[in-house]
């Protein structure tokens with residue numbers, strides 16, 4: 001099978017410009033009459049002139065009486081002017097036409113009723129006082145709105161008031177998405193994926209994005225990797241009313257990546273490869289019938305970049321509207337971001353305020369990591385001429401979440417524990433919800449974040465064999481100059497996580513040296529790894545003797561998943577992770593998992609909410625409910641030397 005070789009990669013802006021030059025948007029996106037009441041969001045194809053004035057008559061702007069101004073000029077406090085009903089004044093309500101012969105309105109509050117048909121005024125009225133004049137707002141025949149205007153909700157009011165029942169607008173930009181791949185399963189069938197299969201989700205995510213920009217978007221069921229079937233699906237979509245046809249996946253160099261071939265059969269490929277990461281293998285072209293053809297990469301994060309950076313500007317240009325912009329915020333990076341020279345890299349960020357600083361932690365950059373899309377509150381771009389961004393650098397971030405949500409985000413960095421997930425959910429249920437953004441970098445990573453002032457709170461469970469104490473010896477060593485309050489979250493049970501039924505009969509640390517036992521380790525700096533090293537040393541086992549010692553995972557659950565799938569026979573982790581996946585467990589140690597909080601943040605409302613939650617008996621019951629936890633110290637402030645006893 002011949003494989004695709006990319007055209008050369010071009011910068012994103014160049015890719016967009018190339019397509020603008022090749023597409024005939026006048027021919028592609030037509031005009032149509034739209035009833036005004038349905039026209040919000042549509043773009044006017046021509047100018048709109050008012051048919052009616054507003055008001056169409058001189059109208060009273062207040063409730064009161066209509067008068068002739070000149071007859072009131074002499075009125076003074078203590079020397080009123082008296083007027084008689086009929087020729088002198090006429091009662092009016094707001095919005096009523098001004099009765100013939102009168103030219104001003106006096107508010108009812110300023111009218112003294114002296115008899116059935118006599119009023120007294122103690123102040124003069126000026127001509128046209130409290131009168132809305134004919135055409136004050138809109139004058140018939142005048143330009144109400146120019147061509148090219150995107151009709152807002154407000155505009156609908158003005159259009160109808162001016163007697164415009166229909167407008168001529170450009171067609172809405174319509175997009176059809178064709179998911180492809182033998183391995184993708186139609187979610188409509190509620191499938192259960194087997195190895196090698198994935199649930200099709202890109203089409204729904206991307207169509208929803210497109211609708212948010214104002215497009216009409218629809219998907220078809222996934223099409224298998226078969227050239228004829230793909231071509232037929234592409235032709236069918238091109239024959240529909242869609243202006244943009246997107247083929248999902250199959251954009252790169254695999255033996256079944258047919259997207260480019262299909263695009264060449266139904267049109268011309270103008271761009272294959274953009275200097276962006278993710279999103280590199282994106283394709284753009286023009287169909288024989290003039291429609292925009294897009295090949296979106298299969299990986300979700302890549303597909304999003306393809307949509308946001310290529311489809312969005314092109315669709316906006318086709319539909320003659322401005323794509324919605326994101327607010328910007330300067331943020332400080334907690335970690336270094338390496339990047340490839342010559343490629344614009346898109347990095348998603350978890351953002352939160354720590355004291356007066358906005359800090360941003362770069363999330364994992366795998367193009368297949370759907371949760372980086374859901375966890376990110378912002379995104380930054382590493383320009384193509386840079387080889388990366390340094391830790392501590394201030395960069396411009398594009399916000400993906402509202403500012404108010406960012407301000408309610410509690411940044412917690414450090415070791416992972418299932419209780420943090422419990423906490424994240426409970427905190428969102430508060431009357432004033434707190435959003436937890438936790439980054440799992442191990443206990444030492446958490447202490448480092450505190451050192452750099454990059455977190456409101458760190459989770460740590462560092463055991464010091466010399467003193468038998470937790471965390472304090474490490475705080476004294478690494479952040480001696482900071483006042484940190486240590487609050488216990490829970491005592492938890494750590495042990496060997498084993499396959500169900502323990503088929504390899506693993507009974508303790510000594511078995512880790514066995515040739516037939518494959519271990520899965522935690523990353524350097526993780527408290528659990530430090531605990532393992534301590535137990536290995538005590539048992540007289542060298543790391544080299546443990547098969548898999550150098551294979552690392554970042555969370556307890558990831559270790560458990562390795563055991564569940566048979567990728568490893570055993571790993572060290574908390575009981576809750578073993579229990580969650582129905583695995584066996586041999587307990588090795590009880591340890592204290594603490595929240596380390598710089599004392600100056602104790603009054604921060606987010607920290608206050610966290611502590612209140614941790615101290616509530618209901619929450620503590622939920623911690624115990626996970627299995628493998630004790631809560632007799634939970635919520636209490638820890639002191640050096642307390643160990644597990646409190």
Ligand SMILES: Nc1nc2c(c(=O)[nH]1)N[C@H]1C(S)=C(S)[C@@H](COP(=O)(O)OP(=O)(O)OC[C@H]3O[C@@H](n4cnc5c(N)ncnc54)[C@H](O)[C@@H]3O)O[C@H]1N2
Pocket residue numbers: 179180181183184198199200201202203248249250251252253254257278279280281296297298299300302367368
């Ligand atoms: N030899 C090379 N291989 C790859 C290169 C390269 O330069 N040389 N580029 C990589 C990059 S970068 C990307 S991005 C991907 C793009 O892959 P494709 O567009 O060909 O997509 P697939 O391989 O078919 O699928 C990738 C991945 O995404 C899943 N997928 C596909 N469609 C959907 C959907 N509708 N919903 C959810 N998930 C979907 C699919 O199952 C795969 O897991 O290529 C690299 N390879």
Ligand code: MOO
Pocket residue numbers: 276277278279280281297299302367368
């Ligand atoms: O460029 Mo691909 O789009 O990273 O994953």
